[in-house]
Each structure stands twice: as C-alpha cells, then as structure tokens.
Amino acid sequence: MAQSEFNRELIEFLDASPTPWHAVSSLAIRLQAAGFAELHESQRWLPEPGKGYFIRRNGSSIIAWRQPIGTDVADTGWRLVGAHTDSPCLRVKPQPELIRKGYFQLGIEVYGGVLLNPWFDRDLSLAGRVSWRDDAGQLHSSLIDFERPVAIIPSLAIHLDREANSSRSINAQTFLPAVMGQAKQKPDFRELLREHLINTGIEGVSRVLDYELCFYDAQGASELGLNREFIASARLDNLLSCFIGLKALIDADAGPGQVLVCNDHEEVGSMSASGAQGPMLKQWLERVMPDADSRNRALAASMLISADNAHGVHPNFADRHDDNHGPLINAGPVIKTNANQRYASNSETSALFRHLAEEQGVPVQSFVVRTDMACGSTIGPITAAELGVRTLDIGVPQFAMHSIRELAGSGDAQALYRVLVPFLERERV
Template sequence: MSDNLQRDFNAELCAFLDASPTPFHAVDSMIKRLAAAGFQALDEADRWFLEPGQGYYITRNDSSIIAWRQPTDRCAVEHGWRLVGAHTDSPCLKVKPCPELHRHGYFQLGVEVYGGVLLNPWFDRDLSLAGRVTYRTTEGDITSALLDFERPVAVLPSLAIHLDREANSSRSINAQTYLPVVMGQTETKPDFRQLLKLRLQDKGVESVESVLDYELCFYDTQGATLVGFEQEFLASARLDNLLSCFVGLQALIEGRDDRIGQVLVCTDHEEVGSMSACGAQGPMLAQWLERVLPEAGRRNRSLARSMLISVDNAHGVHPNFSDKHDSNHGPLLNAGPVIKLNANQRYASNSETSAFFRHLAEQVQVPVQSFVVRTDMACGSTIGPITAAELGVKTLDIGVPQFAMHSIRELAGSQDAYGLYRVLQHFMQVQRVPG
C-alpha cells in the first residue's frame, strides 16, 4: 500500500513541476490545488471575515502565497501555529527589457542571469519561454496574464570543440556574450513585444492592444520523470525549491486539524536574497499574522507556542566528489530528509527544533540525516534565518538531499519527497512544540 501511495505522490509531484515553469505558474498551480481542497481566496486590499476551520489563501505579486487554516483565537494562543516555509523561485535565464538581437540572419534574445545558475547545462537544451505579461487592453485598462509557449522555441548552441580545443579544460562562460538565446532565422529583427501579443491572442486573450512589459524566463521542456535502473531517482528542473512547495502544500491539505493554526508560506526571490515586498525578508508574513491575530499580546503568546519548518533542498554527497562533504555529514539520496545545521546561523536549526523533528520522524518511521558544510567551505542559507529573525519564531531548516543544485536539471531520490511529506503532515497536527 505504501509503495502505491508513494508512486501516486510522485506522479502528482511530477505533474506539479511540469505545470510550474515560473514562480507565477507555481503559485497558479498551488491555487488550483487549494481551491479543489475548499480553500477560499482573500484579497489583501479587502476586509477579512475569517471563520475557524476554514482554509484561506492570499497571494502577492502573483509569485508568493500564504495558505492557512484558521483556528479559533483561543486555539491560536494555546497551541500556536505550525508553519512550513519554502520558496517559489529557481535560478534561470530571464529575458532582458530590450532583448532583440539580429546577427548573421539569426534572431536572438538577450538574457540576464537570475540567481546562482549553473550555466554549462543550459547549452544544447530544448528551451521554451514562460512568465507574466502585462498589457493594455483595447478598453484602456492595464492587466496581466500568465504566458507559456509550452513547446521548444529556443536553443543555446555550444561552440564546437573544433573551434575551442580547450573547452573541456579551461572554458569559462561570459554571461553577456555567450548566453543570447537563438530563437530562429529571420531577414529582419522581429519586435518581441508584438510576438508576445500574438501569442496571447493565440491563447485566447483577445482584448490585447499592446504589450507594455513582461517578466519571462527560459526553461527546459524536458519533463519531470523517474530515472535509474530501479527508478530510484527523480529528475526535473526546479526541484530547488518547487519540490518543497509541493510537499508543504500536500501536508497542509491532507493534515487537517481544526485545533491548530496550519500555515504554508511560499515566497519569491529567495535565490537573490529575499529582499522584496513578496520575499521572506519583506513584510508579507508579518502583515498576514497581524491580520489573523490583531491583538499584539495574543499574537506574541501564539508565536511563543509556534514553530516554522523551513524546507529547502540539501546537498547530497556526490559519489564522484565526496571530498566536497564533511565525512560524517554526507546525506544520501533515498535515506530520508536532512536536518541542516550551521554554527554561524546560516541555517536556523537548533538542538530543540532538530530534536523535535527527529522525534516526529521516528513516530512516522521516516529516517533522518544531518548536513553540516565542510569547515573550510562557505555555507549557503535559506529563508529560515530570515523568517526567524523577522518573527522571533522557533525555526528548523530541513530539506531532501539532491544532486546538481541550481542546474537546469536536478536529481533527487524518488523516496525522499514522500517521506518528508509524511513528517510534515504529522507536524501540522501536533498540539505542542518545544520551548
């Protein structure tokens, strides 16, 4: 039975990854699943009339989302909130504002590098284009729509090794000159905004007068799939960190307990520092909390009984590069979720929160691993320390182990997402947290 549940879970995870090529599409995918589960949309500009036991969600910038089940005020104070946090963005190549290039008969688009992209794997992939387009309607209104070309429309060809004999030993990538993407062959330079208008019309948006601006990125059209001799691995784009968004979403939907405030917060811009109106270093989560518990004293008492689990993937030990890990802290794929620790507070885990997670995992029979970066290497960070500092809430950093983080195609264990989901679902239902 558990094998069937894991297989079904992975099938839904793959469908979510394929439907979510950008943060805008990821939030849209989550909204559809929340609506199907009975959650109601709220607008931050409206007054809210919240009913205990009802699920709600809000979005900001179309790329960040907070979803929750509203407890009674008494339960919120007595039991606190169980929060799961993740981020919707992934490193990618974004189209520039004036991107058109026409060289030697080839139509190209200039791009910016978003986040810490592993650039080499982007070459020679079948690329499509997706994101948000803002336009003026024929009635004079300004509105936005999600756009996805869906099929391969571009490629970034490698230079042949015959023309660069040092390619395998010393080639470095100049992001300005090497990355303009080839879209096709034309006699003249096309108007990119006009192409977007035509694509919107092809998708059934008929009232477009002119495209004013856009936020678009390229993505690999190869879909998520299970690979390996026994399908041990999950291969996909954007595992960091849409895998965590999906796991947290399913834990919220399936872990209902009306006595406890259950929250999923998935914010944008983590890969570039989280400092934005819809990022973890912005005010979105704190402003939400002020609205669901307006009285400051009760809100602070509730936070003291709350806990946030920041979910962001961890570096699994690569068999060809095991020297990049501390020998006692090399997480294995398919060996359970990873508690992430750092003495310098790059991760927010402490002995109480990590012990509590171990306790929860034992109760649902899911193994747990630990990750500490080599002492002579720099450590990345997550939304965990940022949110802990903003709210003063007890926080744990965890994630499933993966290979090729920030590549155009990443690899995780096919057992780990479902195992993490089981622990987070249990976390959503516990009445007390440590401290």
C-alpha cells in the same frame, strides 16, 4: 497514498510550474480544489475556524492557512512550513532583440546562482507574466507559456574552443543570448508576445507593455533509474518543498493554526515585498491576530520548518562533504545546521523533528558544510529574524542544485511529507 501516486502528482506540479507565477497558480488551483478560499489583501477578512484560506502577493508568493479550531492560537501557536517558489534561471531583458549573422536572438539576464554549463544545447521554452493593454485602454496581466521548444543556446564546437574541457569560463553577456530562429530584420518581441496571447484565446490584446519571462527546459520531469529510484526535473530546488508542504497542509487534520508560506526571491536574497525578508508574513499575521499581546504569545508557542533541498553526497565528488555529514539520496530528509546561523536549526527544533520522524518510521540525516567551505542559506534564518519564531531548516537531498535539470530520490519527498503532517497537527511544539 502510494509513493507512485504521490510522485505522479509531484511530476504534474513540476511540469505545470515553469516560473514562480505559474507555481503559485498551480498551488492555488490545488488549494481551491481542497476547499481553501482565496482572500485578497485589499479586502476585509473574516476567516472562520476550521476553514482554509490563502492569499497571493505579486502572483509569485503565497500564504495558505487553516484557521484554528477548538483552541486559542495565542496559547498553542502556529505550525508553519516555509519554502520558496523561485529557481535560478535565465530571464529575458527588457529590450532583448538581437540580429546577428541572420539569427534572431534574445538577450538574457542571469537570475540567481545559475549553474550555466548545463543550459547549452537544451530545448528551451519561454514562460512568465505579461502585462498588456486592451482595446479600451485597460491594463491586464496574464500568464504565458509557449510550452514547446522555441529557443536554444548552442555550444561552440570544440574545434573552435580547444580549451572547452579544461579551462572554459562562460561570459554571460556574450555566450548566452538565446537563438530563437532566423530573420533578416529585427522582430518586435512584444508584438510576438501579443500574437501568442491572442492565439491562446485571450481577447482584446492591443499592446504588450512589459513582461517578466524565464527560459526553461522543455523536457518534462521524469522518474529514472533501473528501479525508478530518482526524479529528474528542473526547479526541484525548491518546488519540491512547495509541493510537499502543500500536500501536508491539505491532508492534515484541522486543529492548531497551520500555515504554508512559499516566498519568491529567495535565490536573490529575499529582500522584496513578496520575499521572506519583506513584510508579507508579518502583515498576514497582524491581520489574522490584530491583538499584539496575543500575537506575541502565539509566536512564542509557534515553530517554522523551513524546507529547502539539501546537497546529497555525489559519488564522484564525495570529498566535497564532511565525512560524517554526507546525506544520501533516498535515505530520508536532512536536518541542516550551521554554527554561524546560515541555517536556523537548533537542538530543540531538531529534536522535535527527530521525534516526529521516529514516530513515523522515517530515517533522518544531518548536513553540515565542510568547515573550509562557505555555507548557503534559506528563508529559515530570515524568517526567524523577522518574526522571532523557533525554526528548523530541513531538506530533501538532491544532486545538481541550480542546474537546468536536478536530481532527487523518488522516496524522499513522501518521507518528508509523512513528518510534516503530524507536525502540522501537533497541539504543542
């Protein structure tokens, strides 16, 4: 596939996935189009060799896999690619309605390590999951997306904040309530959601009982740069990796056990029923391999590539990187290592990736955080600790991580894809 077509599909996926629930729905639609069948955790499974399947949990995490064909997975193991569906953002509080000086606002809660300054003065829309009761008293959940700008967080004029460019700090409680419009009386936000559901064609909505809603930047993803060198979008961390893993799984030839796992809640520690520190992946493995001895043998022969974006060296802040470990955008995927196991890469898993990349003609970079700075982490070390599986942490370099709008290279996503496909097809790791 040409890079332009690859990136066109990537941009469509990013724009269709403003929340983790929408991201999983987007992944599921593409998996079904590729012939993968959805299974449900509450039902009995009878997967067939060579066929593809997927499960969802909480609507925000997904595991997709292709059953091994012509081989004993206990001997060859699984090839796993992991990523996460959530991104730092602003979420609506349970009782959010505010009326101040005639303006209708919604109170927000900060989800994850948000870079807050870029959220001001952006056209914001609203999306997520809504739970509601119908006229017969039955409960339902639906995805909701206003799609158009419905809110803004205006900056305070510099004339009233003379220190804005030198020492401004943001109080998340008081600075961030989003302006939705003007009103003399406090609207019922749940009633507004009910009306929107009805207007989008959902019938029988009697009352909205609860919701999980995220504000998001209404500006869509785009290619930019004089030669279209870059992709700019919200949620590149880490929907970029989800898409790359999806494409690799769909396009890989059937063979050994091949798995894509995209967990929610990575940005807040991964400790949840659907997070990497929860039981979802382990429970899936126990169901597809009920025999404990076979399962443990398979894990010993398996490998996980945890794909989560890396910090590209910023030309204005190059001193924030170790001189020998500043990844460049559009110079290939990045192996992430950390002596204190914040990343799970080791010399053996790194060597295999370098070998596969060399066979595909893909350059590889390295990232180690400055020794005097704290290091982030990924689902890699968590999954490695939960399952005991060999793991590599890899990522596409990007700028502005955790901003409302991030930047990556237009060539790096497909470069990583080109390595993940032969990894998934590899008989032994």
